[in-house]
Amino acid sequence: xxxxxxxxxxxxxxxxxxxxxxxxxxxxxxxxxxxxxxxxxxxxxxxxxxxxxxxxxxxxxxxxxxxxxxxxxxxxxxxxxxxxxxxxxxxxxxxxxxxxxxxxxxxxxxxxxxxxxxxxxxxxxxxxxxxxxxxxxxxxxxxxxxxxxxxxxxxxxxxxxxxxxxxxxxxxxxxxxxxxxxxxxxxxxxxxxxxxxxxxxxxxxxxxxxxxxxxxxxxxxx
Amino acid sequence: xxxxxxxxxxxxxxxxxxxxxxxxxxxxxxxxxxxxxxxxxxxxxxxxxxxxxxxxxxxxxxxxxxxxxxxxxxxxxxxxxxxxxxxxxxxxxxxxxxxxxxxxxxxxxxxxxxxxxxxxxxxxxxxxxxxxxxxxxxxxxxxxxxxxxxxxxxxxxxxxxxxxxxxxxxxxxxxxxxxxxxxxxxxxxxxxxxxxxxxxxx
Ligand SMILES: [Zn+2]
Numbered sequence: 001x002x003x004x005x006x007x008x009x010x011x012x013x014x015x016x017x018x019x020x021x022x023x024x025x026x027x028x029x030x031x032x033x034x035x036x037x038x039x040x041x042x043x044x045x046x047x048x049x050x051x052x053x054x055x056x057x058x059x060x061x062x063x064x065x066x067x068x069x070x071x072x073x074x075x076x077x078x079x080x081x082x083x084x085x086x087x088x089x090x091x092x093x094x095x096x097x098x099x100x101x102x103x104x105x106x107x108x109x110x111x112x113x114x115x116x117x118x119x120x121x122x123x124x125x126x127x128x129x130x131x132x133x134x135x136x137x138x139x140x141x142x143x144x145x146x147x148x149x150x151x152x153x154x155x156x157x158x159x160x161x162x163x164x165x166x167x168x169x170x171x172x173x174x175x176x177x178x179x180x181x182x183x184x185x186x187x188x189x190x191x192x193x194x195x196x197x198x199x200x201x202x203x204x205x206x207x208x209x210x211x212x213x214x215x216x217x218x219x220x221x222x
Numbered sequence: 223x224x225x226x227x228x229x230x231x232x233x234x235x236x237x238x239x240x241x242x243x244x245x246x247x248x249x250x251x252x253x254x255x256x257x258x259x260x261x262x263x264x265x266x267x268x269x270x271x272x273x274x275x276x277x278x279x280x281x282x283x284x285x286x287x288x289x290x291x292x293x294x295x296x297x298x299x300x301x302x303x304x305x306x307x308x309x310x311x312x313x314x315x316x317x318x319x320x321x322x323x324x325x326x327x328x329x330x331x332x333x334x335x336x337x338x339x340x341x342x343x344x345x346x347x348x349x350x351x352x353x354x355x356x357x358x359x360x361x362x363x364x365x366x367x368x369x370x371x372x373x374x375x376x377x378x379x380x381x382x383x384x385x386x387x388x389x390x391x392x393x394x395x396x397x398x399x400x401x402x403x404x405x406x407x408x409x410x411x412x413x414x415x416x417x418x419x420x421x422x423x424x
Contacts, residue, residue: 017325021338028343046310049317055275062288064270071266071296072259076303105342128337 002034004173011037015044022130022198025102026154026174029196032100033156033172092121092137097159097194110135120144125196133198138162138187153177153199160193162186242268246312253302266295269316276317280324290327294320318346371421379414382407 006014006027013019014027031038087107089098099107109126116122119142125133135158136144157173164183169175177183187193246268252261270291277287297319305315322340329338372380385396393411397404 015321017321017340017344021329024343025338042310045318046314049311049314052276052317052320053269053272053313055272055279057271057275061271061274064266064291067270067288067292067295068263068266071292071299072262074296074300076257076300101345102342130337 001170002036002172004167004169004175005034005037006030006174008040011040012044012048015041015048022127022154023176025130026156026196026198028102029100029156030172030174032102090123090135092123092194099158099196100156103158103196106133113137119192127198131198133196135194135196137192137194138185139192140187140190142192143184143186151178151199153197155195155197158194158196160187160191161189162193162195163188243311243313247305247307250298250302250305250312251307253299254305262299265298265312269298269313270295273316273320276320277324281328286327286331290320290323293323293327297323315346318344322346371418374421375414375417379410379417382410383414386411 006023010019010023010027014024017024019027027037031041088104089096090107090110091097092113106125106127111124111126113121113123119139121137121139123135123137125135127133138144138160154174154176155169157169157171159171161168161170162185163169164185166183185195246265249258249261249265252258253265273291273294274287277290278284281287281290294316298316305312309315322344325340325343372383375383381400382396385391385399386393391399393407394404397407400407
């Protein structure tokens with residue numbers, strides 16, 4: 001069951017087109033998995049459109065006739081959708097994981113899986129200017145070294161469950177963590193756990209041999 | 223902006239945003255079915271000034287505002303067949319198109335790479351699939367590799383790195399403990415990191 005949702009404020013910003021692109025992407029993906037938030041977004045959209053479109057301009061405004069004449073010369077554009085043509089899942093070890101719609105454009109930008117430590121796998125996703133993202137798969141008993149964040153880490157559970165010493169997360173749960181949090185994600189679920197995670201700054205490892213990674217964490221978790 | 227309104231109180235909100243929602247729905251259907259310029263003129267004259275107000279408020283720039291009006295209304299003209307009155311009112315549909323165009327305009331203006339587009343975030347019109355280019359993968363480093371690189375450092379550099387990065391000591395503490403000048407700790411650290419970086423680049 002999904003327990004971690006974006007706040008109403010975050011959803012409102014998302015619907016208005018005003019939240020950070022990375023958070024917007026994660027909220028969009030969450031809403032694909034969460035009918036509750038999807039419905040909330042639709043309500044907010046209705047409310048916002050009333051506010052945005054009811055504002056009748058007071059000034060005379062420009063002459064729109066040339067614009068309208070240009071537009072009606074345009075041909076009608078072909079219909080729906082090539083979304084289904086996008087690859088909808090990623091694979092690890094013969095297992096297919098179906099992704100929420102919003103993440104599908106990134107399948108093609110996802111690199112190969114590499115084993116990090118023990119039971120932990122990572123596939124980097126090229127997000128351009130947006131930040132550093134990874135699919136991270138924890139096999140049962142898999143752990144991410146304890147770390148904190150210099151920036152923000154946004155994580156969406158795509159499949160399975162994991163815990164991190166603060167809470168237990170299920171499929172569809174969305175969390176936003178910053179430098180105040182130190183956590184040690186691990187999965188005890190039989191099927192393991194696949195998450196999609198975006199960090200805007202490198203992680204800061206706080207324990208063990210992983211500390212050695214800190215000078216290079218910008219190379220490592222990207 | 224209607225920020226922070228508890229959604230619970232709006233659960234029974236019925237979208238009846240403008241008196242002419244039904245009328246506009248009919249016009250959109252006419253555009254879709256028969257490319258009616260007359261119907262489009264009605265929709266256009268109602269929404270274009272409103273869109274300009276919205277855009278001016280959001281972006282504060284007349285040229286951008288007009289670009290937004292033009293792109294939004296062009297979508298309405300070209301894609302009116304995608305409007306579904308079951309899903310919402312015409313003004314909600316047109317608002318979401320404008321919101322998407324604004325998002326893309328602002329990102330373009332900030333010269334961001336085309337790494338995310340509004341239609342992926344809010345599939346209002348869902349069509350284009352700008353074909354994403356395969357991007358070369360960056361080198362991946364595993365903890366095992368880091369371990370191996372670490373052991374390839376000279377002993378003295380290993381000791382310093384271990385104390386600082388594994389035991390979390392300050393450079394001054396390391397200097398005191400090893401009984402060497404602070405400058406030596408600093409230069410060993412620098413050389414070690416440089417060496418590790420070279421190994422990572424190899
Ligand atoms: Zn939700």
